Amino acid sequence: MATNDQQPMQIRDDPEQGNEGPTENFHELHSMFRTSVEFMDRLLVQISARVPTTSSAAHAFSQSDEILQKDGEILDLKTELVSAGKKIEDGSSKIRELEAQLHTLQDANKKLKASEGKLRKVILGSKEVYQTLDSDMVQLFGLLYQALQVVAHSRIFNYNAPTDSSVIPTESESANFSRAWTCKNKTARRFMVQEQLSYWIHVHVLSVDTFGLGQMLMTNSRCPLNYYESKLQDLEAFLRNEAVSDEALTDWRLATMACTQQVQAPPGVETSLSNFICATLKPALKTGCADGQVQSLRKDVARMCRVAYELRLLMRRSKDDYWCDVYSRGTRVELDDVDIHAVEHGSEPSALVAYTLFGALSKHAKHRGEEPVVLEKARVVVQGIIT
DSSP states (O other): OGGGGSOOOOOOOOTTTOOOOHHHHHHHHHHHHHHHHHHHHHHHHHHHHHSOOHHHHHHHHHHHHHHHHHHHHHHHHHHHHHHHHHHHHHHHHHHHHHHHHHHHHHHHHHHHHHHHHHHHHHHHOSGGGTOOOHHHHHHHHHHHHHHHHHHHTOTTBOTTOOOOTTOOOOSOGGGOHHHHHHHOOHHHHHHHHHHHHHHHHIIIIITSOOOSTTTTOBSOTTOHHHHHHHHHHHHHHHHHHTTOOHHHHHHHHHHHHHHHTTOOOOTTOOBHHHHHHHHHHGGGBOTTOOHHHHHHHHHHHHHHHHHHHHHHHHHHTSSSEEEEEOOOTTOBOOGGGEEEEEEESSSSEEEEEEEEEEOEEEEEOGGGTOOOEEEEOEEEEEEEOOO
């Protein structure tokens, strides 16, 4: 610095040189002071040029704080980024683990479905359970009608028996067949026999929710098959009343019937229905009939009952709903919806049923969303319009 070049101020008091006096000393001191002041001014100027102002320094310090803050935020973001990357890596590992579990479960599910399909085939026997053809149903329905006609046209019936006009028939002819037979003429008796056979088949077979165990309705009351048949019917009625879905109820019925189908009733045993029919028809038979004729009638009735049970079992083993309808006397029908075989008491047919010779066969594929259809019209005798 310049101060290092300056010589220290000395006040001389040398006798040999002598004193120059107070004035000279003052001027010398004043000159030295001015020199020092100028030097200090120059030094301050230099310092001012190098050192920022207070506002500039404050701004610099503010920027420094902001930079430090941003550096901290960047460091935090880097830390979060590392943490997120770790989470993504962990998540990817978890996803791969879950995907492996999913593939394992899918493979297990495929195996279970395959096992279920095999088990279903074993239980249900075959896919035909769900694919009953309408043509098969109509054909068996026609065989039942033929079997009924064989019984109704048997020569053992005494259609020419005397008529007792004093006998008043009851409202329900099926409740007292003998009384109704007595007051009918020959033509009406033929109609009545067919109607009674159709009615009995409908009530005791075609409208029964059978499972096939009691299909022979054996007369031996101690036979367990009838007991199990009755309990299965009660269980189905209970499930239906409990609002079990149609699909679940149908699957249960089909699986149960596939099992009961493997239980065979002893062959050659008379059914209680055929015994009931033969006993009820006895008043309409000719007197003094040979035993062979009676046995022939019993066989025809038994065959009719067996065909009816086969038809009913075919209905029950289908996923589609099949049913039969019979019309009581006086029921109003659309003439185009029935097959009119005769007109009672008149030439012009009315819309009122006199006799149902054979019921109608209908189908409803509810599970496929189809509308009910009539496969076979009912064969009826309608009342005539008396003018």
